[in-house]
Amino acid sequence: MQKEIICISCPMGCRMSVTLDAGKVSQVTGATCKKGVDYAELECTNPMRIVTSTVPLSGSPLNTLPVKTQHAIPKDKIMDCVRSLKGITAKAPVAAGDIIVENVCGIGVNIVATRSSV
Amino acid sequence: MMKIDVAIIGGGPAGLAAAIGARRAGIQNVLILEREAYLGGILNQCIHNGFGLHTFKEELTGPEYAERYVLQIEEMGIPYMLNTMVLNITRDKKITAANSGGLLEIEAGAVILAMGCRERPRGALNIPGTRPVGVYTAGTAQKYVNLDGYMPGKEVVVLGSGDIGLIMARRLTFEGAKVRAVIELMPYSGGLKRNIVQCLDDYGIPLKLSHTVTEIKGAPRLAGVTVAQVDENRKPIPGTEEYIPCDTLLLSVGLIPENELSKSADVLLSDITGGAVVNERLETNVEGIFSCGNVLHVHDLVDFVSEESERAGENAAQYVRGEHLSNKDGGGVRLLATNGVRYTVPFTIDPRNVKDKVDVRFRVDNVYRDKYVSVYFGDEREQRRRRMILTPGEMETVVIKKEMFLKYPGVKTITVTIEE
Ligand SMILES: Cc1cc2nc3c(=O)[nH]c(=O)nc-3n(C[C@H](O)[C@H](O)[C@H](O)COP(=O)(O)OP(=O)(O)OC[C@H]3O[C@@H](n4cnc5c(N)ncnc54)[C@H](O)[C@@H]3O)c2cc1C
Ligand code: SF4
Numbered sequence: 401m402q403k404e405i406i407c408i409s410c411p412m413g414c415r416m417s418v419t420l421d422a423g424k425v426s427q428v429t430g431a432t433c434k435k436g437v438d439y440a441e442l443e444c445t446n447p448m449r450i451v452t453s454t455v456p457l458s459g460s461p462l463n464t465l466p467v468k469t470q471h472a473i474p475k476d477k478i479m480d481c482v483r484s485l486k487g488i489t490a491k492a493p494v495a496a497g498d499i500i501v502e503n504v505c506g507i508g509v510n511i512v513a514t515r516s517s518v
Numbered sequence: 519m520m521k522i523d524v525a526i527i528g529g530g531p532a533g534l535a536a537a538i539g540a541r542r543a544g545i546q547n548v549l550i551l552e553r554e555a556y557l558g559g560i561l562n563q564c565i566h567n568g569f570g571l572h573t574f575k576e577e578l579t580g581p582e583y584a585e586r587y588v589l590q591i592e593e594m595g596i597p598y599m600l601n602t603m604v605l606n607i608t609r610d611k612k613i614t615a616a617n618s619g620g621l622l623e624i625e626a627g628a629v630i631l632a633m634g635c636r637e638r639p640r641g642a643l644n645i646p647g648t649r650p651v652g653v654y655t656a657g658t659a660q661k662y663v664n665l666d667g668y669m670p671g672k673e674v675v676v677l678g679s680g681d682i683g684l685i686m687a688r689r690l691t692f693e694g695a696k697v698r699a700v701i702e703l704m705p706y707s708g709g710l711k712r713n714i715v716q717c718l719d720d721y722g723i724p725l726k727l728s729h730t731v732t733e734i735k736g737a738p739r740l741a742g743v744t745v746a747q748v749d750e751n752r753k754p755i756p757g758t759e760e761y762i763p764c765d766t767l768l769l770s771v772g773l774i775p776e777n778e779l780s781k782s783a784d785v786l787l788s789d790i791t792g793g794a795v796v797n798e799r800l801e802t803n804v805e806g807i808f809s810c811g812n813v814l815h816v817h818d819l820v821d822f823v824s825e826e827s828e829r830a831g832e833n834a835a836q837y838v839r840g841e842h843l844s845n846k847d848g849g850g851v852r853l854l855a856t857n858g859v860r861y862t863v864p865f866t867i868d869p870r871n872v873k874d875k876v877d878v879r880f881r882v883d884n885v886y887r888d889k890y891v892s893v894y895f896g897d898e899r900e901q902r903r904r905r906m907i908l909t910p911g912e913m914e915t916v917v918i919k920k921e922m923f924l925k926y927p928g929v930k931t932i933t934v935t936i937e938e
Contacts, residue, residue, distance in 0.1 A: 408715055415906065428680070449716070452566045452567055455666055462665070463665065464664060464665060464666070466565035466581050479692075482693075496581070496582055515562070
């Protein structure tokens with residue numbers, strides 16, 4: 401089977417052709433770098449996304465703290481992940497990279513801050 | 519009167535990279551003026567990831583990308599003033615700014631314009647109907663949700679499929695809103711493909727191409743919009759109307775470079791980009807005033823903003839040191855954009871200033887598949903490159919090399935064009 405997909409791993413957005421044989425990726429063309437090939441394999445078998453959101457921040461001139469999943473998580477876990485952030489408030493001071501939620505939804509990935517605040 | 523060698527207006531990614539470029543090129547007396555309470559510009563509200571792969575070889579969110587540059591600014595000890603709004607710039611490079619300390623007068627050796635862009639407001643659209651609460655530009659909604667921490671509404675229609683609209687469709691979905699549809703007038707989206715995949719397809723949000731909003735209903739709060747299909751002349755087709763109830767309408771219909779200040783300094787602006795007409799040094803028609811980032815032309819990749827702006831900083835440094843060829847003697851070769859190429863940046867190139875190459879950025883006016891992008895020196899075709907796809911949403915580049923100029927001495931024009 402032939403599948404046309406777009407690499408979303410970076411803003412270049414390379415267009416790739418993926419050949420699938422019995423549910424396994426046998427060939428990828430059109431990728432500029434290895435990341436694209438990896439993405440094509442994942443996207444056609446086990447799609448993953450980095451999720452970004454915000455949580456309220458207390459004790460800071462900023463109202464919100466932007467956060468992300470430290471690594472990509474399975475696409476079908478995205479909504480569980482964002483829902484589990486409801487009710488969480490971060491406290492300043494905080495540095496980009498600090499863990500805000502450990503092991504979110506039990507999927508083995510942490511939620512980390514993406515901005516620093518005094 | 520304060521004396522500054524290189525003054526930078528705006529502390530977004532463009533301003534930060536320009537300051538770093540000027541300092542690296544040996545200018546100590548650099549100052550960034552920023553009206554917000556923090557550096558980083560629009561990136562602070564762009565909390566999604568997808569920034570910086572080309573510069574840092576990793577995928578960062580907007581605030582993370584900004585923080586990398588802010589750290590460099592701190593490490594290099596480059597001065598900046600926050601909460602400081604620049605009010606006026608004259609063509610002899612006198613800057614008036616205001617902050618809580620009062621009015622500030624600055625005499626600059628060189629000025630770098632890095633004010634970014636703003637969104638096209640609703641007024642520019644002319645949709646009939648009421649003027650209810652609940653109609654926002656997508657960027658304003660982005661600021662409400664991501665910086666202020668509150669939701670504009672629960673049932674959302676997005677008009678325009680620009681990147682900010684696409685990103686906000688996903689963002690509002692995360693925060694519990696129902697995004698009914700994204701409505702696009704053109705038969706294609708102006709947004710990046712990856713945003714269509716990642717922000718709409720992933721969540722089953724319909725993208726209605728060749729559609730528009732024909733009426734806005736409700737008062738005082740928005741109650742719904744009527745959408746209709748449009749014909750090839752972008753006129754609504756009678757009988758295709760559909761009413762979509764919603765309490766929020768986001769407009770994502772394009773960005774305009776923020777050039778009010780540039781006008782006060784007599785900087786010549788392009789009708790097509792809305793930004794300054796610059797030469798290969800990113801210098802405007804006013805000597806010593808440079809422009810970079812979204813105030814020059816709207817970028818989709820911040821990596822290119824940083825790269826371009828660092829060069830603007832280096833060039834401003836050269837200007838201050840007097841190592842600079844004047845653009846007054848007309849040494850510039852004109853760049854022409856034809857047959858589907860909407861514009862090029864820069865607009866002119868002085869071959870004497872080209873060290874090894876110039877990256878010429880351009881945008882196309884439509885979606886083109888399997889075409890060639892060609893570069894002509896005068897009437898001679900110098901370059902012809904096959905492109906599987908060209909879309910208006912993605913900035914393109916052709917590289918003009920020094921040796922090309924050596925091949926065509928006395929050339930007056932360079933044409934960038936799309937061919938079969
Ligand atoms: C919603 C959105 C999503 C994006 N997504 C991506 C992405 O996924 N990946 C990517 O690579 N790029 C993305 N971009 C593009 C990138 O963020 C921009 O190209 C970049 O931020 C432009 O930088 P800039 O410095 O030119 O403008 P800005 O970031 O807008 O900075 C301009 C600064 O100038 C200041 N200023 C303006 N006027 C004055 C004045 N009179 N006095 C003092 N200060 C002033 C402003 O306050 C602001 O801080 C996105 C952009 C937007 C808007
Ligand atoms: S293949 Fe590589 S360069 Fe192309 S979009 Fe993917 S990550 Fe970016």
